[in-house]
Amino acid sequence: MSRGRNLLAASLAVVAGSLWQTAAGQDYVDLEAERAAATQPSPADPYAPRGAQNYPATSYGVGSAPAATTAAVPSSPATAGATPGTYSAPPPAASQDQNLGTLFIQIQQLQQEVMRLNGRLEEQANEIRTLREQSLQRYVDLDKRLSGGGATAAPQAAPGSTMPEAAVAAAPRQAPATAQPGEAEAYRAAYSLVQAQQFEKAVQAFTSFQRDYPAGKYAPNSYYWLGELYLVIQPPELESSRQAFTMLLSQYPDDSKAPDALYKLGKVQFMKGNREKAKEYLDQVISRYGNTNSSAVKLARDFLAENY
Numbered sequence: 188m189s190r191g192r193n194l195l196a197a198s199l200a201v202v203a204g205s206l207w208q209t210a211a212g213q214d215y216v217d218l219e220a221e222r223a224a225a226t227q228p229s230p231a232d233p234y235a236p237r238g239a240q241n242y243p244a245t246s247y248g249v250g251s252a253p254a255a256t257t258a259a260v261p262s263s264p265a266t267a268g269a270t271p272g273t274y275s276a277p278p279p280a281a282s283q284d285q286n287l288g289t290l291f292i293q294i295q296q297l298q299q300e301v302m303r304l305n306g307r308l309e310e311q312a313n314e315i316r317t318l319r320e321q322s323l324q325r326y327v328d329l330d331k332r333l334s335g336g337g338a339t340a341a342p343q344a345a346p347g348s349t350m351p352e353a354a355v356a357a358a359p360r361q362a363p364a365t366a367q368p369g370e371a372e373a374y375r376a377a378y379s380l381v382q383a384q385q386f387e388k389a390v391q392a393f394t395s396f397q398r399d400y401p402a403g404k405y406a407p408n409s410y411y412w413l414g415e416l417y418l419v420i421q422p423p424e425l426e427s428s429r430q431a432f433t434m435l436l437s438q439y440p441d442d443s444k445a446p447d448a449l450y451k452l453g454k455v456q457f458m459k460g461n462r463e464k465a466k467e468y469l470d471q472v473i474s475r476y477g478n479t480n481s482s483a484v485k486l487a488r489d490f491l492a493e494n495y
Contacts, residue, residue: 366404410435446483
């Protein structure tokens with residue numbers, strides 16, 4: 188019995204404690220609410236203390252950074268009228284660059300063309316020199332092989348004097364078969380100047396040879412070489428060349444150099460502007476020596492084909 192009473196008393200004590208704590212907590216909550224209301228700031232006092240406030244969550248550096256702005260490009264005549272704060276490539280500058288590029292390419296092409304033309308001019312000048320040397324060498328070789336002759340040569344006109352063709356056309360002669368004393372040496376000395384391309388000195392040497400050996404074995408050759416030399420010296424002496432070739436043809440018509448002299452005489456007349464007279468001489472080369480192996484025939488035909 189006593190034990191039951193004790194249990195009942197303990198249970199009543201527990202229930203009573205719980206009820207007291209509940210009442211005490213309610214009083215505490217009410218007191219805290221009243222204290223919070225008392226501490227709220229007055230609308231008229233913006234600097235009064237405020238209670239704790241809830242703020243929206245933020246992400247520092249994201250969303251709070253200032254908006255990006257584009258640096259403004261300094262205005263220029265080429266970008267005048269563009270929207271401030273924006274940049275756009277100026278079309279006039281690009282157009283100028285394109286024009287400069289095209290001009291540079293054209294200049295390069297012109298330079299290449301000039302270089303090509305200069306190279307061509309050098310080639311032609313070299314070809315002319317080569318042809319002149321080959322022409323002289325050809326006649327030099329011919330002179331070595333064909334230097335025979337017959338009898339006495341006729342008197343000749345002094346170099347530089349005018350000699351009508353009708354006056355020298357008479358009394359053809361032949362060179363003597365034997366050279367006079369000292370003639371061969373004098374001829375070889377003059378001839379060596381031709382080989383050395385000392386043309387001015389060669390003219391003087393052959394002129395002296397004709398004066399010293401007017402009826403010599405090598406008289407026809409001296410006439411021929413004077414005719415050639417008067418064409419290659421600067422400036423050419425066309426009339427002196429014509430006289431030399433005419434003397435060879437009139438005095439030594441059967442000489443081995445006659446076909447070449449006749450062809451050269453046609454070229455001299457052409458250079459002097461006498462086209463019809465030149466054609467007559469060239470036609471004579473073909474008609475007289477067409478059946479021979481003379482190189483003058485082919486030269487005459489080629490010259491007529493190119494110039495008539």
